[in-house]
Amino acid sequence: MEKEKLIKSKGVISRGKRGVSNKARKGGARAIKPIPNLNFVKIQRQVIQATEEVKKLRNFSFMMRMRKTILAADSTDKGTHIDASIIGIQIKSKAVSSLVSKISSDLTSSAARVKLVRTVMQDKRDFPLSLYRNLMIQAALTIYLGDITPATLQIAGQTYRLYLEKIISTHKKGLLVVQSKQLKNVNLDVISVKDLIKMEEDEERGVDENEALVIQEIKITLKLLEYTDSLDEDTRDSITMTMHLDELHDLSSKHRVKSLFAGSGSTESTKNKHMLIVRKTLAALEVIKRIPVLQPIGLKIIAKLQEIDSKLPLPYLIEARFHMQALRILTLRIVMKEFSARPSLRPTFNKAIVAYHKALKRALLSNPKRTDIIVLSEFAQVSYYAYEQRKILNLANHGVLKILEMGKKAVDVLAPSNRVYIKQQKDILSALKKMKNLD
Structure with a gap:
C-alpha cells in the first residue's frame, strides 16, 4: 500500500518534471530560479510579513484581531502564520487547537508559540514538508517579535535542522521508487541517501532535469545539515539568559541620554547593564548567524549595536561575519552547480x-587589543580570499588590489609580534605583486 502511494506521488513528480523542462526550454527559468525548498529568501519574506502583521494587530481590540485573522485564514483556506492557524489546519489535535487559540488571543505570546512548536515536533507522524517549513516560520517569528531566549533560539535551530532532514527524507522516498524495480530483493530502508545518489549518478539511463534537481537539492541539504551538527549543543551552552530587542532600544544614545538626565540609577550600574545586554546580544548573534531564516533579524540587531557603539570595531566585525556566512552558503550552492546563486555572490562579498x-578603520593599529587583533587577522584572511576567489566572485582587478593593500596593512601590524602571521604576510605580498603586474 505504501509502495503504491509512493508510485502515485512519483507520477505526480514526473509530470512536474516535464513542466519544469518545458519552462526551461522556453525561457531558461531553471537557470535563474533558486531550488524551491532551499529558497530561504522567500521564507524570510514570509516571516517578515507575518511579523509586521502581528505588530499591526497588537494594538487592536480582541474582537478586531479575531476578525482580521479569521478573514485572513478564510481568504486562503489554509490558515495564517500570524495566529499559527496554518499549523492548526495541518494538524488536527486538541493540544494543537488549544495552543493555536492561545496564540490567537495573544499574538505576541512567545511561550505559546514555543509550546506549539515543541508539541508538533513530538508528534512522530509523517507530515508533508510544508508543515516543517511552517513550523520553522513559527519558531522564527518568536525571535522576529523580539523574544531572544534559550527556548526561542533552540526551537529556531531545531526546526531548521528538522526541515533539512525532512527535505532529504522526502526526496529519498521519491528516489527509492525509481530504484525499487532494480533492487527487488534489497531492503531499501538500509540504503543511505549518499549511496542512493551515487546509484542514480552511476546509472547508464539518463537522469532527467527534475531528478537532477532533486539530487542537487539533496547534496546541498546534506552539506547544510553538516553545518548544523553542533548547533543545538552550542545554543544550549552559549544562550543562558533571556533578552528582548527592547533592551537594545534602551541602550540607544537618545534614550540613554534621557535616562541619565532623569537620574535613573548610577553611571556604574548603567555601564554594567549596558555590558550585560551587549554580551547577551553577541551570544545570540553567534547562533542567529547559523540559521538562514534569521539572517535579516540578525542584521537588524547588528545595526542597533552599531548605533549604540559606533566607534567600536566589534559590531562591524559581526556584520562582516554574517555576510561571510551567507557567502559560504552561496558558494556551496555554486560548487553543487546551483548557478542561480551566482548573481548574489559579488554583492554579498x-x-x-x-x-x-x-x-578595520575602528581597530587600534598601535598596541592592538584582543578585538583589534581579531579584526586585523580576519581582514588579512578575507583579503587573500578575495585574491584567490576573484574569478568566481567576479571582482575587478583594481578592487582586489585595494583589498590586498589593506590586507597587507593589517598583517604588517600582526606579523612582528606573532610568527603565525609571517606566511600569511608573504602570501599577501606575493598576491599583491601578481595583481600589480596584471593591472
Whole structure:
C-alpha cells in the first residue's frame, strides 16, 4: 500500500518534471530560479510579513484581531502564520487547537508559540514538508517579535535542522521508487541517501532535469545539515539568559541620554547593564548567524549595536561575519552547480568587505587589543580570499588590489609580534605583486 502511494506521488513528480523542462526550454527559468525548498529568501519574506502583521494587530481590540485573522485564514483556506492557524489546519489535535487559540488571543505570546512548536515536533507522524517549513516560520517569528531566549533560539535551530532532514527524507522516498524495480530483493530502508545518489549518478539511463534537481537539492541539504551538527549543543551552552530587542532600544544614545538626565540609577550600574545586554546580544548573534531564516533579524540587531557603539570595531566585525556566512552558503550552492546563486555572490562579498573595512578603520593599529587583533587577522584572511576567489566572485582587478593593500596593512601590524602571521604576510605580498603586474 505504501509502495503504491509512493508510485502515485512519483507520477505526480514526473509530470512536474516535464513542466519544469518545458519552462526551461522556453525561457531558461531553471537557470535563474533558486531550488524551491532551499529558497530561504522567500521564507524570510514570509516571516517578515507575518511579523509586521502581528505588530499591526497588537494594538487592536480582541474582537478586531479575531476578525482580521479569521478573514485572513478564510481568504486562503489554509490558515495564517500570524495566529499559527496554518499549523492548526495541518494538524488536527486538541493540544494543537488549544495552543493555536492561545496564540490567537495573544499574538505576541512567545511561550505559546514555543509550546506549539515543541508539541508538533513530538508528534512522530509523517507530515508533508510544508508543515516543517511552517513550523520553522513559527519558531522564527518568536525571535522576529523580539523574544531572544534559550527556548526561542533552540526551537529556531531545531526546526531548521528538522526541515533539512525532512527535505532529504522526502526526496529519498521519491528516489527509492525509481530504484525499487532494480533492487527487488534489497531492503531499501538500509540504503543511505549518499549511496542512493551515487546509484542514480552511476546509472547508464539518463537522469532527467527534475531528478537532477532533486539530487542537487539533496547534496546541498546534506552539506547544510553538516553545518548544523553542533548547533543545538552550542545554543544550549552559549544562550543562558533571556533578552528582548527592547533592551537594545534602551541602550540607544537618545534614550540613554534621557535616562541619565532623569537620574535613573548610577553611571556604574548603567555601564554594567549596558555590558550585560551587549554580551547577551553577541551570544545570540553567534547562533542567529547559523540559521538562514534569521539572517535579516540578525542584521537588524547588528545595526542597533552599531548605533549604540559606533566607534567600536566589534559590531562591524559581526556584520562582516554574517555576510561571510551567507557567502559560504552561496558558494556551496555554486560548487553543487546551483548557478542561480551566482548573481548574489559579488554583492554579498562586497557587503562583507565594506563591513570588514569599517571594523578595520575602528581597530587600534598601535598596541592592538584582543578585538583589534581579531579584526586585523580576519581582514588579512578575507583579503587573500578575495585574491584567490576573484574569478568566481567576479571582482575587478583594481578592487582586489585595494583589498590586498589593506590586507597587507593589517598583517604588517600582526606579523612582528606573532610568527603565525609571517606566511600569511608573504602570501599577501606575493598576491599583491601578481595583481600589480596584471593591472
